[in-house]
């Protein structure tokens with residue numbers, strides 16, 4: 570999944586392919602931080618892209634009945650912006666920070682970039698109604714998206730489950 574995308578948040582910087590560090594309250598802070606910078610260095614300047622951010626582990630990795638949780642969906646991103654990490658375009662689903670529920674272990678937050686070409690992308694009304702249980706595969710098929718141009722993920726868990734915040738133990742081991 571770690572293919573060509575950099576994801577930068579304040580303070581922690583690039584957390585592409587990493588766990589959000591369990592120190593300095595970063596796992597709590599990321600639940601409030603605004604959207605990250607997402608850079609695709611290999612973007613073609615004249616192309617247009619779409620960006621998807623999802624949580625396949627909603628509400629938990631062991632029972633992901635609300636997979637995929639749609640955190641962010643932006644279309645019509647210019648290649649030059651994609652290269653510089655400025656995610657602006659049509660925001661079909663506004664950014665929602667990761668807020669993994671307590672006691673649900675680590676969640677993966679996955680990012681996918683597709684080449685939009687001349688397509689007009691939209692969500693069906695029933696898809697737009699809810700972020701949860703999004704049938705992402707059906708969406709991708711509808712617009713004939715096959716392989717992403719770039720992708721990555723980071724992992725975090727509820728900050729109260731992190732060992733640093735609960736000296737008595739707690740926190741599930743990474744899988």
Ligand SMILES: *[C@@H]1O[C@H](CO)[C@@H](O)[C@H](O)[C@H]1NC(C)=O
Nearest residue numbers: 571574575576583584585586
């Ligand atoms: C961001 O992190 C990923 C994964 O560790 C790495 O492949 C990439 O080179 C990093 N980018 C920069 C600019 O450090």
Ligand SMILES: *[C@@H]1O[C@H](CO)[C@@H](O)[C@H](O)[C@H]1NC(C)=O
Nearest residue numbers: 661691692693694697698699
């Ligand atoms: C999608 O839902 C949001 C709020 O849930 C609403 O503001 C927006 O207009 C909807 N978009 C479409 C295309 O229906």
